[in-house]
Amino acid sequence: xxxxxxxxxxxxxxxxxxxxxxxxxxxxxxxxxxxxxxxxxxxxxxxxxxxxxxxxxxxxxxxxxxxxxxxxxxxxxxxxxxxxxxxxxxxxxxxxxxxxxxxxxxxxxxxxxxxxxxxxxxxx
Amino acid sequence: xxxxxxxxxxxxxxxxxxxxxxxxxxxxxxxxxxxxxxxxxxxxxxxxxxxxxxxxxxxxxxxxxxxxxxxxxxxxxxxxxxxxxxxxxxxxxxxxxxxxxxxxxxxxxxxxxxxxxxxxxxxxxxxxxxxxxxxxxxxxxxxxxxxxxxxxxxxxxxxxxxxxxxxxxxxxxxxxxxxxxxxxxxxxxxxxxxxxxxxxxxxxxxxxxxxxxxxxxxxxxxxxxxxxxxxxxxxxxxxxxxxxxxxxxxxxxxxxxxxxxxxxxxxxxxxxxxxxxxxxxxxxxxxxxxxxxxxxxxxxxxxxxxxxxxxxxxxxxxxxxxxxxxxxxxxxxxxxxxxxxxxxxxxxxxxxxxxxxxxxxxxxxxxxxxxxxxxxxxxxxxxxxxxxxxxxxxxxxxxxxxxxxxxxxxxxxxxxxxxxxxxxxxxxxxxxxxxxxxxxxxxxxxxxxxxxxxxxxxxxxxxxxxxxxxxxxxxxxxxxxxxxxxxxxxxxxxxxxxxxxxxxxxxxxxxxxxxxxxxxxxxxxxxxxxxxxxxxxxxxxxxxxxxxxxxxxxxxxxxxxxxxxxxxxx
Amino acid sequence: xxxxxxxxxxxxxxxxxxxxxxxxxxxxxxxxxxxxxxxxxxxxxxxxxxxxxxxxxxxxxxxxxxxxxxxxxxxxxxxxxxxxxxxxxxxxxxxxxxxxxxxxxxxxxxxxxxxxxxxxxxxxxxxxxxxxxxxxxxxxxxxxxxxxxxxxxxxxxxxxxxxxxxxxxxxxxxxxxxxxxxxxxxxxxxxxxxxxxxxxxxxxxxxxxxxxxxxxxxxxxxxxxxxxxxxxxxxxxx
Numbered sequence: 001x002x003x004x005x006x007x008x009x010x011x012x013x014x015x016x017x018x019x020x021x022x023x024x025x026x027x028x029x030x031x032x033x034x035x036x037x038x039x040x041x042x043x044x045x046x047x048x049x050x051x052x053x054x055x056x057x058x059x060x061x062x063x064x065x066x067x068x069x070x071x072x073x074x075x076x077x078x079x080x081x082x083x084x085x086x087x088x089x090x091x092x093x094x095x096x097x098x099x100x101x102x103x104x105x106x107x108x109x110x111x112x113x114x115x116x117x118x119x120x121x122x123x124x
Numbered sequence: 125x126x127x128x129x130x131x132x133x134x135x136x137x138x139x140x141x142x143x144x145x146x147x148x149x150x151x152x153x154x155x156x157x158x159x160x161x162x163x164x165x166x167x168x169x170x171x172x173x174x175x176x177x178x179x180x181x182x183x184x185x186x187x188x189x190x191x192x193x194x195x196x197x198x199x200x201x202x203x204x205x206x207x208x209x210x211x212x213x214x215x216x217x218x219x220x221x222x223x224x225x226x227x228x229x230x231x232x233x234x235x236x237x238x239x240x241x242x243x244x245x246x247x248x249x250x251x252x253x254x255x256x257x258x259x260x261x262x263x264x265x266x267x268x269x270x271x272x273x274x275x276x277x278x279x280x281x282x283x284x285x286x287x288x289x290x291x292x293x294x295x296x297x298x299x300x301x302x303x304x305x306x307x308x309x310x311x312x313x314x315x316x317x318x319x320x321x322x323x324x325x326x327x328x329x330x331x332x333x334x335x336x337x338x339x340x341x342x343x344x345x346x347x348x349x350x351x352x353x354x355x356x357x358x359x360x361x362x363x364x365x366x367x368x369x370x371x372x373x374x375x376x377x378x379x380x381x382x383x384x385x386x387x388x389x390x391x392x393x394x395x396x397x398x399x400x401x402x403x404x405x406x407x408x409x410x411x412x413x414x415x416x417x418x419x420x421x422x423x424x425x426x427x428x429x430x431x432x433x434x435x436x437x438x439x440x441x442x443x444x445x446x447x448x449x450x451x452x453x454x455x456x457x458x459x460x461x462x463x464x465x466x467x468x469x470x471x472x473x474x475x476x477x478x479x480x481x482x483x484x485x486x487x488x489x490x491x492x493x494x495x496x497x498x499x500x501x502x503x504x505x506x507x508x509x510x511x512x513x514x515x516x517x518x519x520x521x522x523x524x525x526x527x528x529x530x531x532x533x534x535x536x537x538x539x540x541x542x543x544x545x546x547x548x549x550x551x552x553x554x555x556x557x558x559x560x561x562x563x564x565x566x567x568x569x570x571x572x573x574x575x576x577x578x579x580x581x582x583x584x585x586x587x588x589x590x591x592x593x594x595x596x597x598x599x600x601x602x603x604x605x606x607x608x609x610x611x612x613x614x615x616x617x618x619x620x621x622x623x624x625x626x627x628x629x630x631x632x633x634x635x636x637x638x639x640x641x642x643x644x645x646x647x648x649x650x651x652x653x654x655x656x657x658x659x660x661x662x663x664x665x666x667x668x669x670x671x672x673x674x675x676x677x678x679x680x681x682x683x684x685x686x687x688x689x690x691x692x693x694x
Numbered sequence: 695x696x697x698x699x700x701x702x703x704x705x706x707x708x709x710x711x712x713x714x715x716x717x718x719x720x721x722x723x724x725x726x727x728x729x730x731x732x733x734x735x736x737x738x739x740x741x742x743x744x745x746x747x748x749x750x751x752x753x754x755x756x757x758x759x760x761x762x763x764x765x766x767x768x769x770x771x772x773x774x775x776x777x778x779x780x781x782x783x784x785x786x787x788x789x790x791x792x793x794x795x796x797x798x799x800x801x802x803x804x805x806x807x808x809x810x811x812x813x814x815x816x817x818x819x820x821x822x823x824x825x826x827x828x829x830x831x832x833x834x835x836x837x838x839x840x841x842x843x844x845x846x847x848x849x850x851x852x853x854x855x856x857x858x859x860x861x862x863x864x865x866x867x868x869x870x871x872x873x874x875x876x877x878x879x880x881x882x883x884x885x886x887x888x889x890x891x892x893x894x895x896x897x898x899x900x901x902x903x904x905x906x907x908x909x910x911x912x913x914x915x916x917x918x919x920x921x922x923x924x925x926x927x928x929x930x931x932x
Contacts, residue, residue: 003853006784012762016899020850087897090916096899152817165744166800168841169752183822223820229810229873231830231837238824262751263837270809282797305789334746367723370749452749455768458723566735610740614708615790618739 015100023080026073033070064122068115075110079103127545128310131537132160132279134528135299135314137286137341139167141175141261141517142496142524143320144268145221149525151275157529160312162281162301164336164620167269171322171334172517175261176373176448177245178253179518180511181218184242189250191215196687198512201247201404202505203647203657204689205354205665205682210483210501212685214519221518222254230267231256233445243445244378245510247404247694253511258373258448261514284310285620286340287552289317289348289492290540296491297538300548304620307613309549315535316491316528319345320521323475323497324631325358326624328581329573331472332364332371341498343627345479346634350487351667352675353500355477355631356638357648359508360582362408364471367426368456372449372468374510376432377401379445383412384431384465385420396694403694406507406648409470413582416469424467431465438462470582474513476504476648477638480667485524491531495524502665505682506647557619561607565622568599568606572625572632575599580639585652589640596636597674600629634668634675641677642666659689695722699771701729703741704781706788714738720771726778727755727766730792743792750906753840756783756847757792763844765906783847799843802859806867806885811878829874836869836914838907845901845911857890861901861911864892868914871921880925887922895919 007021040054057063083103086092092099134150136143139161150159161167182189194215199206226232226240233241233255245253256263272278284301287309291297298313321341325333346352362383363372377383383401385391395411396403403411412430415421421428434442434449439462442450446461453459453466478500485493485501496517503516579592603626610618644658645651663682668675701716716733727745734741744754748767755766758781759774771778786794815821845861846852852860867886871879886892895915902912 003785003850003855006850006853009761012760013900014903016897017848017850017903020896020898084897087899088895088916088919090913090920093910093913093916165746165752165754166796166841169744169746169754171747173751173840174747174749220820223822224817226823226875227810227812227815227820229870229875231834231873232825234825234827234830236827238826238829240822257834259751259838262840266837273804274809282800305795334752335748336746368748448751455750564735564739566739570735608739612707612740615742615793616740617742618734 015097019080019083019100019104022076023084026077026080029070029073030077033073059122061123064118067118068111071114071118072107072111075107075114076104079107127549128308129313129540129545130160130310131313133157133314133532134316134318135160135162135312136318136320137162137299138170138320138322138496138498139163139280140170140172140320140322140496141264141268141514142498142521143318144265144272145518145521146318146320146495146525146528147272147278148268148275149522150529151278153526153529155277157277157532159278160281160314161272161278162284162286162299162312164283164285164304164340166282167272167280168265170265171337172514173262173265174332174334174371175264175514176258176371177375177378178243178255178260178511179218179222179264179514180245180248180253180509181222181515182215182252183219183222183240183254189252192686193249194252197248198503198509199505199687200692201507201509202502203507203692204659204663204687205502205505205646207483207502207683208685208687209683211503213483214503214516217519217522218515221515221522225264225267225518228267228271230263233257243375244402246374246378246402246408247399247509248511253378255375258375258446264514264518285623286344287623288548289344290544291348291489291492292538294489295538296489298540300545302552302620304615307616309545309552311540311545313537313540315532315537316493318485318524318528319479319492319494319498320496320524321498323478324628325472325475327572327576327628327632327635328358328472329570329577330364330369330469332361332369333472338624339475339627339631340624341494342479343630345487345492345494346630346668346670348489349670350489350492351480351669351678352634353477353480353665353667354502354506354638355475355634355668356642356666357476357506358472358580358635359405359474359476359648360409360470361405361473362412362470363432363466363468364473365453365457366424366429366467366469369471370452370456371471371473372432372453372466373446374405376434376446376449379441380437382433382436383408384433385415386422387420391415391420399694404507404509405473406650407694409582410650412470422467429467429469432468433465434461435463435465474508476500476502476506476508477635484527485520486527493524493528495520506649556623557608557611557616559607561605563602563606565603565606565608565625568603569625569628572596572599572628576632576635580635583650583652584639586640589636593633593636593640596629596632600633603629630670637675637677638666638668657692663689696720697772697776699729700777701733702777702779703791705741705791708790711788722772724771725767726757726759726764726769726771726774726780729771730766730780742790751840753842756842756844756906757781758783758847763847763904765842765844768906783843785847785849785852786843794843796843798856799846799860799862800841802863803841803866806859806863807878807882808863808866808870810870810873810876811881812875813877823875825874832874833869833872836865836872836909839865839869839909840907842906844904844906848900848904850898850900851894851896855890855894858894859886859891861915864895864918865909865911865914868918871918879921883918883922883925886918887926892919892922
């Protein structure tokens, strides 16, 4: 795992390689979420009470910040992913730093807005 | 103590232009010979990559160039000390080398019509210097290195430092080398050995040479009995960047740059009114040095200098033809040549002298060949024209490779005996590395550089050289008392450096003796007490043989075919 | 102008790795390489490092300075600061002090057939090949690679997979594929299209940031990806 420790050191790196690290970290977060989410859903096999109990833990005001972080991870991974697709086809190479910043900003913007909508919806 | 013995038919020492070209030539000539390339660095770290300006070749006979013209330029440039039969052979071989490199992928700069471009160069009466931007040596080396990868019978031994060669009955039988990685002594049994180890420029302090050019092959062969020829002729290139000595290629001047003194004057019109800045290097260096010592140099933090003015060429031309120069000037002296003139001074640049060979790269030892700067055929005589050295490496690298293949047919290996191997191990590790002493080898090197810079520079005179010889001999005595503080084996660069300094001391003595004995001025060797060329007494090559007391000098005649010596004016 | 500077160097004697501090006076214009030579010649002769041309063309002296790979000969001490942490390059095993094992790096370069592949050339009687300045320009910048290993040192793919070809090798492959005189494009594409080739690159692009010659290896690898993808798609329809 020696090479993977490189993802966590940001010293002296450019915006594209920091984005590379974040893409992998958000990917791991999303993977973790997926596993938890699917295990919660499959609790339906056990019965409706078990399912409702699991789900009710996820819609409490205390767990909303976790959801918000999930939005951040998702939007970052999605927009950054678009950037990666473009770059790996050899497109937008010269302006790659600008593109990385733009995608990060878009992700932030979407995250702020979606968190706002979520709180409004849940808290009323 | 493992003392491995590896057998190869042909062993090539040195992986620069000449060494790599020799390997390819051998492999092309025969699939069956096993070829080893042994070098103290990876091949692409060689000094040949620093060559910038180009390689001269008669490519366009239909446009007015011809072989006799190139030969004449070379012979006149050599101040008539070049062996004319070798030069005539040499100029006829280069064009094919250029085209082979083209076939192998070298990115030659091109004319608009797609043909290989050529530019003007000092001392050449036709624009015949083929170039790849201003990194010609770099591209040639990489092309040859990559081509070498195609041949299965070439094996490379990277980072092996050669310590000695073994000769029996005047035939070569092998070499010894330290495997830098683990510090073990490895022996190579060979039927033929090609030395392509380069020159000895690090004798001087202000020099264009890489750190590793310490004359290893020259010194080892000299000690083993091969004569050194014309070592007193050291070329001083006019434009070395201050303060590092990094080369500012002759192409700066051939693309239109000017040399100016403190009055802004293009002073070359007083020394070489016809060729101006494109006179041969010895003429220009002497002119510049005269300007400096007569007080017309420009003052700077590192002493007086001359201005190399490229400002009138324009950014586009500089970026296209001289990109490396621009980068180097900015990085290593903080000057952008587009805006300001570059501060330069004459700098030690090339060793015209070398191991005595004939035009087939054969030395006096059977099976031992030498090609490239390490050899003196002699093509360059007393002064080398720019863009002829890379050409020499290519042509004579090929000759050496092919001759070696011919030589090894039907030969068998001669054994390097166990006693010889143990003796070499003992000499290097017990006696040299293991001894204790008081002197720091690096101090000796610094002192040697100072002696050479002071007493054996562009303008020499008898009394100073006599003093210089005394000082060199003093340093040789001090060298017997050095201590190598790093006693470890793995990648011990201090041991390597100390051995290199020993080589350089031997070579400095040969340069000094040869320069002191030659009572005339010819080419790059200029004496204030004998300022004229003396064809009657001195139209001959100096040969130096090793004796424990110092070099013993002999003389051999110059081969003249078509061109009788005339006055050398530009 | 002179200043006291501190070189904190990562040493390795074959068994133990440790930091060692060296203090000395540096003057303006002194490069890191000159500093290393000063230490070796006057303070500690056992310090080992590679160096040759001191002008940025041989690629010997690449080391990490404050975490970033640079050519020691091209880096001015005063541009970095008063304390310099100098370490050997990453992703290659350390042989001694600042000297790393570059054999693997060179073997990978060799693996992509980094030479012009042509059929009909005559060695004894070679012919001039035509190439316009425009065709030369298409690949020339990529031919400037000095094989210093800086790109390889920062590449995260090289850090996680020891068989990954690396930016320098694939840039060399592209340089030949883009050369109008080459006839071996298909052969080379096949060599770089495997799982240890272009498809393991995920555009970290740090290689392009640290390349001392500004060659842009990341660009070369992405262009190879496009070539490789087109070749794979074409081969499906053939």
